[in-house]
Amino acid sequence: MSAPTILAATATIPSEIYTRLSQAHIRVDDVLIAVEGDLDDLGRIEPIWLIVTESSVSSIPLSAEQPVSGPYSMESIEDFRIRNSVGSASLQVVLEGLPVDLVRFTNRHRERFQRVLTQMKRLREGTGFQPDLLQKQDPRFCDSCGLILPAVGSPCPRCVNQGAIFWRTFRLLSGYGSWAVALFALMLVGIAFDLLPPYLTRILVDDVLTSRDHTDWLPWLVLSLAGAAMLRSVVNIFVARLSSLIGTRITTDVRQQLFAKLEQMSIDYYDRMEVGRLMNRCIADVEALQGFVNQLAQGFLINILMIGSIGVMLFYLDAQLAMYVLIPVPFVVGGTVYFYKRIYPRYYKLSDTQSKLSSTINSTLSGIRLVKAFAQEAREAERFTKTNNDLRDSRRHVDMSVGTFSPIMAYVFGLGGLIIWFVGGQNVLSDRITLGTLMAFLGYLGMFYGPLSSLTQFSNWLTSFMTASQRVFEILDVDPGIHDNPDAKPMNRIEGEIEFSEVSFGYDPYNPVIHEVSFKINPGEMIGIVGRSGSGKSTLINLLCRFYDVQEGGVKIDGHDVRDIRRQDIRRHIGLVLQEPFLFRASITDNIAYGRPDAKLEDIINAAKAANAHDFIMRQPAGYDTILGEQGAGLSGGERQRVSIARALLCDPAILILDEATSSVDTESEQQIQDALAILCKNRTTIAIAHRLSTLRDSDRILVIDNGRLAEEGSHHELMDYEGIYHRLVRIQTQLTSLEL
Amino acid sequence: MTASIAEPISTQSLDAGPFSGVRVLRPETCKMFKGLHSLLHVQVADDEDGLGLYRAVHAVRAFPVSSPNEYIVLKYPDEIGIDQEVGLIMDISEFPAAAQELIHESLMAQYFEYSITRIYGVTWKFHLLFFDVETTQGRLEFQMRWQVDRAQDYGDHSKVLLDVSDNRYVIQDIRELPKADREKYLRYIYW
Numbered sequence: 001m002s003a004p005t006i007l008a009a010t011a012t013i014p015s016e017i018y019t020r021l022s023q024a025h026i027r028v029d030d031v032l033i034a035v036e037g038d039l040d041d042l043g044r045i046e047p048i049w050l051i052v053t054e055s056s057v058s059s060i061p062l063s064a065e066q067p068v069s070g071p072y073s074m075e076s077i078e079d080f081r082i083r084n085s086v087g088s089a090s091l092q093v094v095l096e097g098l099p100v101d102l103v104r105f106t107n108r109h110r111e112r113f114q115r116v117l118t119q120m121k122r123l124r125e126g127t128g129f130q131p132d133l134l135q136k137q138d139p140r141f142c143d144s145c146g147l148i149l150p151a152v153g154s155p156c157p158r159c160v161n162q163g164a165i166f167w168r169t170f171r172l173l174s175g176y177g178s179w180a181v182a183l184f185a186l187m188l189v190g191i192a193f194d195l196l197p198p199y200l201t202r203i204l205v206d207d208v209l210t211s212r213d214h215t216d217w218l219p220w221l222v223l224s225l226a227g228a229a230m231l232r233s234v235v236n237i238f239v240a241r242l243s244s245l246i247g248t249r250i251t252t253d254v255r256q257q258l259f260a261k262l263e264q265m266s267i268d269y270y271d272r273m274e275v276g277r278l279m280n281r282c283i284a285d286v287e288a289l290q291g292f293v294n295q296l297a298q299g300f301l302i303n304i305l306m307i308g309s310i311g312v313m314l315f316y317l318d319a320q321l322a323m324y325v326l327i328p329v330p331f332v333v334g335g336t337v338y339f340y341k342r343i344y345p346r347y348y349k350l351s352d353t354q355s356k357l358s359s360t361i362n363s364t365l366s367g368i369r370l371v372k373a374f375a376q377e378a379r380e381a382e383r384f385t386k387t388n389n390d391l392r393d394s395r396r397h398v399d400m401s402v403g404t405f406s407p408i409m410a411y412v413f414g415l416g417g418l419i420i421w422f423v424g425g426q427n428v429l430s431d432r433i434t435l436g437t438l439m440a441f442l443g444y445l446g447m448f449y450g451p452l453s454s455l456t457q458f459s460n461w462l463t464s465f466m467t468a469s470q471r472v473f474e475i476l477d478v479d480p481g482i483h484d485n486p487d488a489k490p491m492n493r494i495e496g497e498i499e500f501s502e503v504s505f506g507y508d509p510y511n512p513v514i515h516e517v518s519f520k521i522n523p524g525e526m527i528g529i530v531g532r533s534g535s536g537k538s539t540l541i542n543l544l545c546r547f548y549d550v551q552e553g554g555v556k557i558d559g560h561d562v563r564d565i566r567r568q569d570i571r572r573h574i575g576l577v578l579q580e581p582f583l584f585r586a587s588i589t590d591n592i593a594y595g596r597p598d599a600k601l602e603d604i605i606n607a608a609k610a611a612n613a614h615d616f617i618m619r620q621p622a623g624y625d626t627i628l629g630e631q632g633a634g635l636s637g638g639e640r641q642r643v644s645i646a647r648a649l650l651c652d653p654a655i656l657i658l659d660e661a662t663s664s665v666d667t668e669s670e671q672q673i674q675d676a677l678a679i680l681c682k683n684r685t686t687i688a689i690a691h692r693l694s695t696l697r698d699s700d701r702i703l704v705i706d707n708g709r710l711a712e713e714g715s716h717h718e719l720m721d722y723e724g725i726y727h728r729l730v731r732i733q734t735q736l737t738s739l740e741l
Numbered sequence: 742m743t744a745s746i747a748e749p750i751s752t753q754s755l756d757a758g759p760f761s762g763v764r765v766l767r768p769e770t771c772k773m774f775k776g777l778h779s780l781l782h783v784q785v786a787d788d789e790d791g792l793g794l795y796r797a798v799h800a801v802r803a804f805p806v807s808s809p810n811e812y813i814v815l816k817y818p819d820e821i822g823i824d825q826e827v828g829l830i831m832d833i834s835e836f837p838a839a840a841q842e843l844i845h846e847s848l849m850a851q852y853f854e855y856s857i858t859r860i861y862g863v864t865w866k867f868h869l870l871f872f873d874v875e876t877t878q879g880r881l882e883f884q885m886r887w888q889v890d891r892a893q894d895y896g897d898h899s900k901v902l903l904d905v906s907d908n909r910y911v912i913q914d915i916r917e918l919p920k921a922d923r924e925k926y927l928r929y930i931y932w
Contacts, residue, residue, distance in 0.1 A: 041846070042846065042849045042850070043849045043852070043853045044878075045878050045879070079822075081822065085851045085852065086805075086851060086852045086909070087854050087907075087909040098780055098796055099818055099822065100778045100780065104850070106853065106908050107906045107907040107908045108904075108906035108908060110906070110907075147867065147869075147884075148869065148884060148886070148905035157868065158866075158867055348865070349929075349931060352889075356889065356932075390931070390932065393931075394931075
């Protein structure tokens with residue numbers, strides 16, 4: 001027998017467990033899996049080991065005071081399951097129809113026990129033990145350092161070189177290489193013009209004003225000073241224009257990439273992310289990249305170059321005096337470190353509160369009808385006030401910290417200037433240097449402390465820039481979730497056969513909402529799906545459209561697993577009519593032709609006619625050219641739905657899905673929509689989800705989903721005869737209808 | 742262990758108000774005991790569903806923060822493992838001591854949270870907060886994503902922090918933390 005697979009904090013099974021194993025008559029050599037849980041029944045942190053052999057399972061506490069549970073023979077176990085409770089979970093065995101806790105564990109071990117559960121089921125069913133899969137790494141964590149990843153498939157922020165973010169942004173300039181070189185050259189020319197005036201001042205003081213040897217130089221020197229200042233201004237104009245040109249192009253490119261990436265993301269990603277926050281990343285965070293270019297051209301890069309150049313001039317003029325300039329340097333370094341450690345988190349807090357404010361406004365304005373309908377304006381205003389105040393406080397904290405830090409640092413640098421006055425003045429009085437040299441020195445010094453002082457803001461800018469750019473790159477780097485298989489087949493034509501085989505799925509993998517569902521739909525069949533809210537009906541549609549991937553089992557279209565078909569082809573052949581039709585802010589024509597932008601106008605009219613939409617469209621003053629407002633504002637619910645049906649009809653899909661297509665419209669509209677749908681469903685596989693069961697009477701078959709399981713299947717009459725869930729639902733609706741009458 | 746049973750046994754539904762349709766379990770309407778495989782069993786008299794005896798029952802709080810010992814829902818798994826409701830206990834203290842003990846045991850199996858008593862350190866890295874804390878279960882370190890939804894209100898002055906694995910860490914009253922601990926916490930969890 002091979003060594004057992006041990007999943008625990010230790011590499012071996014503790015000796016106490018061995019002792020208790022033998023007491024329970026379990027042979028050590030028979031152990032296949034030994035897994036450490038960490039909670040006892042009463043919620044105390046206690047190591048408890050789950051021991052699995054080919055023929056039995058048992059749980060053995062490390063403490064001899066606690067009883068062993070089991071061993072339970074595989075033959076006596078009806079099933080294994082994991083039950084999630086609040087903050088922990090339990091692996092259970094089902095004995096005599098009853099779930100019995102075997103081992104309890106905190107949530108950090110959920111992934112581990114999920115893998116164990118799969119293998120225990122395989123052992124019980126005799127389908128083969130897969131020890132290799134037990135050792136699989138949890139994909140949510142970094143393989144190298146164990147840090148939780150921003151999302152499955154994302155790069156590990158600890159293992160990624162932090163400096164890489166900076167250089168990655170820098171590399172964005174590479175697409176504009178010649179412009180960037182021109183910008184850099186202009187910056188150097190500008191610095192040369194900056195260095196000229198103090199040097200000319202030195203000549204003016206020493207050779208013209210003090211010695212009076214060259215009094216005729218006076219007008220030329222003054223003209224030179226004016227010329228240098230003017231040329232500096234001209235260079236500044238070109239630098240500003242060029243940096244804006246590069247910056248705006250980079251941000252436009254990145255925003256384009258970001259939007260393209262967001263379109264690729266799986267629906268699962270949007271379940272986790274707030275739209276308001278994503279908007280903030282697309283707009284505000286990308287804008288930080290523009291700031292990066294501006295800072296390079298007019299901020300920190302030029303300041304660093306300026307400090308270097310002036311340093312050379314200072315040491316050229318008087319090396320001894322120049323040493324005194326370095327006195328404030330330790331304060332600069334200390335101040336920067338302090339700034340980074342203490343003020344950095346406040347910037348993130350500020351950014352986060354800005355996002356929250358954006359989210360709050362977005363959610364309130366998006367749901368403004370609901371807010372007004374429930375007269376909750378005051379409550380929303382209160383919610384906004386709280387977020388707004390949070391933003392005010394965050395901004396105030398940052399501003400106050402920066403406002404205190406900067407003047408203190410400026411004062412320290414000012415003291416450095418006084419030192420130069422004192423030491424340089426003594427040197428002039430002792431004739432060691434000329435007055436002109438001191439004046440030039442002080443001129444350079446004024447230019448030296450300016451950039452140096454602004455460099456104290458470097459950490460301020462760098463941190464806010466790094467935060468924003470990391471958030472942008474995080475989206476660009478994240479795995480879109482659902483991929484096309486490299487060998488995915490193109491499918492230009494689909495017959496419309498659909499098969500679900502033993503499909504299990506959960507939006508949270510630990511909480512499945514679909515359990516081992518199997519059914520087959522023949523091409524051209526009309527299938528109704530019914531069930532209570534939350535029973536899993538729409539989830540089946542999400543899996544068919546491959547908005548999510550199944551976790552177990554498979555979904556096939558025309559005999560091909562949907563994971564082996566290009567997503568583009570799946571969705572091209574599926575027409576979706578939802579309960580809340582989504583219409584874009586565009587003309588009615590564009591909305592109908594959304595899936596077929598090249599459609600002829602007569603095809604659009606035909607589709608609208610078949611969808612019973614033509615008449616009301618023609619009543620609009622601008623007919624098909626009518627521009628709709630946000631989400632189809634300007635049309636009634638029924639009219640919006642008919643436009644969406646026309647849209648589906650125009651695409652001529654092989655598979656049509658109607659997800660509560662008529663549930664939110666009035667009876668008259670419903671009749672018109674039903675007439676339109678009757679045309680739409682002809683000669684294509686149709687799956688209709690509906691709460692109003694009368695709309696499904698004529699379906700070839702009806703699937704009844706209950707608690708994520710396929711509970712009943714058959715025609716209306718068969719299911720009525722069966723007198724199960726469907727019969728009960730029909731009876732309830734009939735009673736309700738008679739009450740309404 | 743078997744809970745004492747009060748006689749007579751009857752099932753009571755509240756007819757009025759928002760409780761209409763909810764079956765209220767009172768000491769006189771049901772008995773609790775540990776049955777097969779030491780699982781909690783509940784025997785309900787005059788049971789409209791006709792089951793009478795519910796096996797493998799567990800307790801769930803309806804208001805875990807505001808009323809942890811009141812409005813306790815008892816559930817049992819049906820034949821396909823889906824939880825169904827037995828009924829509602831209005832107040833645990835109405836029940837005999839032995840039954841109370843069984844309910845509390847069941848609640849302890851249903852809820853697991855670390856209770857934070859001190860915060861020794863909070864550091865921010867990689868968009869994560871690294872906590873070093875003292876809890877009622879001992880000193881430990883954990884990481885949580887620095888996101889609003891990972892630190893949720895849990896009563897007026899209480900917060901529950903969810904770590905990267907969804908483990909729960911409750912700060913019962915933030916005002917009662919030592920000042921230095923509170924400042925470390927509020928520097929990051931400011932909402």
